[in-house]
Amino acid sequence: MPDDALGLALPEMPKAVAASPYRVLARKYRPQNFAELIGQDTMVQTLGNAIKRGRLAHAFLMTGVRGVGKTSTARLIAKALNCIGPDGQGGPTIDPCGVCEPCRAIAEGRHIDVIEMDAASHTGVDDVREIIEAVRYAAVSARYKIYIIDEVHMLSKNAFNALLKTLEEPPAHVKFLFATTEVNKVPITVLSRCQRFDLKRIPAELLAEHFSEICKKEGVDAEAEALRLVAQAAEGSVRDGLSILDQAIAHADLAADDSGSEARVEAAQVRTMLGLSDRAAVRRLFGLLLEGEAQAVLDEARNQYQLGVEPAATLAGLLREVHLVTLSKIGSPSEAALPEEARAQIDEWAGRLSFPMLHRFWQLLLKGHDEVRQASLPLECCDMALLRVLHGAAMPDPGELARMLQQGPVPTAASNPTPAPQAPQSSPAMASSYPADFKSLVEALDQGGHPNVAATLHDVLRLVRYAPPRLEFQLGGAVYQGFAADLNDALFRLTGTRWELAETPGEAQPSLYEQEKAARAAQDSEILESPLVKAALAAFPEAEVHVDGRTIHSPHEAEVRSLRA
Structure with missing residues (x-):
């Protein structure tokens, strides 16, 4: 009797849906041709040229960090060497078709002549002996019999030794493709028998x-x-x-x-x-460190911790910030991804902080980061590291301390409990204001460790306008290559400010060298025209006049000598 007749209406059972297993993105988007292999253009070009010219090595070694495409590259090379094209008439190519039987079989891992072996689980000499025995036989259906050995550095010493002779002189139908993350563990005797490709980290x-x-x-x-x-x-x-x-x-x-x-x-x-920290929060924490606000620093670090940011990640973020400030201080371009307000803040810090202070920040944060990673109480360790940075980064370096000891007693902690960051001190000539005039600027550059820049300014540059931090000028001669960049850097190191340099038309003063030359000529003329010197030269026509170790001559002396001759 049907169930409905008994008043038992059973719910309708859902239809079975065929389950399709999910493939993770790393497998789903594995490169199927060299065009999909990102970041390895140099290697692809080299392989392409070798295939076109028929100059194929018998063994290839791919090395690099994890996940950059070593095994994928080995499979692509296997495809490239064995592809026969859609019509079955093709030869080795850097652009395998992907539709012929060898290409599809290699992509699916079922080609009988492409043998993959994981050296991590096949480390012994017996595993290598099987390869040595098998290479004597020709490929079954492919152009080349290919052995792909992943993590080849895991092979034992005896296994490597057993492979050497075959690796050096394999049969013409055999190719070896090795992949490793630790190339330093591969014997040099093996490396010398392989064409090596170092796969780069992807930017x-x-x-x-x-x-x-x-x-x-x-x-x-x-x-x-x-x-x-x-x-x-x-x-x-x-x-x-x-x-x-x-x-x-x-x-x-x-x-x-x-x-x-x-x-x-x-x-x-x-x-x-x-567990990453927001970069804006990192910059806020860095600013509090510079202000010497101890309690505010600890509160901000704990706020980050409560949001799920690990203490080590907080210190890593501060290290990145110090790195960005240092790069800005030497004039490197800013990160393109940084917002405008972040760039302005980093540039402002770069102008305030000296190189010694930035280096101390880096060393103290790096030490704190290593300690936090190993600490049983990471949050408390992070607090102590931040306090050490706060009080230690502004301490004077040994040279500054020696100068302070010579000039007077060092201020005690009671008189200055949280020293504020000092202005940049990268040059002895730096002052709280700009040099008074152009000549003083040149002298300060010379004394501050920039003699080449100072000499070029002295000899060649003709001043139009000196209005720090702007310098308008004309060049009275050739300058050495890279002078503009050196001048920019030297002025920034001297004054802590980025200068605006402009080569402008208009009336320009003679260069300092030209001014000194003109002054010497006027002085020489005055000496030669004095009655005493004129009388002496008249009495002794062959005499010479020496001033400050140099010989001075009358402007008309050459004409007189020619007449005498």
């Missing part, structure tokens, strides 16, 4: 662009700042970055499910996920 900007394209393909909206944070956390590794991006997308999906909105990867979520 953060290129990684962020790559992740942006993947998000578009995945239908995920992501903030540019969020992708930049993921790229920085990846430290040059594509695989690590894709794993972090996978996690960030999952985190965004959960947030979207809770709020009912579409999935969006946001910078704040990525910071929370990675």
Whole structure:
């Protein structure tokens, strides 16, 4: 009897849905051709030229940090060497078709003539002996029989020795492709038998662009700042970055499910996920350190900790900030991703802080960072490290301390409990104001350790207008290559200010050298025209007049000598 007749209406069972296993982004977007291999253009060009010219090595070694594409490159080389093209008539190419049977079989890991071996689990001489025995036989269906050995540095010493002879003179149909993250552990005898490619770390900007394209393909909206944070956390590794991006997308999906909105990867979520500090908060903390506000520094650090930022990450952020300020002080371009107000703040700090102070900041923060990473009480250790930085960075360096001891007693802690950062002291000639005139500026540069710049200014530069920090001038002769950059740097080191330099038309003063030359000529003329000297020269026509170790001559002396001749 049917269930409905008995009044038992059973709920309709849902239809079974075929489960498709999820593939993580690092596997889903593994490069399938050399065009998709990002950041390794030099290696791709070298391989392409070797294939075109038929100059293929019998062994290749790919080395680099994790996740930059070593194994992927080995598989792409296997494709390139064995591709036969869509029509089955093609030869080795740097652009494998991806549709012929060898290309598809290699991509799917099922080609009988492309053998992959993990040296971490096959370390012994017996594993290598199997390879040595097998290389004698020709490839079954491919152009080349290819052995891909990952993490080759894990092979034992005996295994390497067993491989050497075969590696040096393999059969023509065999190619070896090695990959390793620790090339220093590979014997030099093996390295000398391989064509080596050092795969580079991928720049953060290129990684962020790559992740942006993947998000578009995945239908995920992501903030540019969020992708930049993921790229920085990846430290040059594509695989690590894709794993972090996978996690960030999952985190965004959960947030979207809770709020009912579409999935969006946001910078704040990525910071929370990675335990990173907001850079604005780091700059705020750095500013408090410079102001000497001990309690405010500790409060800000604890606020960051309560938001989920690890103490080590806080100190790492301060180290990055010191690095940016130091780069700004030497005139390096600012990070393109920095907002305008952040650049202005960093430039302002660069003008206030001297190089010795920045170096002390760096050393103290670096020591604190290492201590926090190993501490059983990281928050408390971070507090103590920040207090040490606050009181230690403004202490005088040994040279300054010696000068202070010579000139008078050192102020006690009671009279100045939290020393404020001093003005830049990178040059002995630096003062609280600009040099009074152009000549004083040249002298200060010479005394401050910039003799080449000072000499060029003295001999060649003709002053139009001296209005610090602006200098208008004309050049009365050639200057050495790089003079403009050296002058910019020297003026900044001397005064702590970026000068505006302009080569302008108009009336210009003679150079200091020309002025000194004219003054000497006038002095010489006055001496020669004095009655006593004239009488002496008349009495002794062959006599010479010496002043300050140099011989002076009458402007008409050459004419007189020619008449005598």
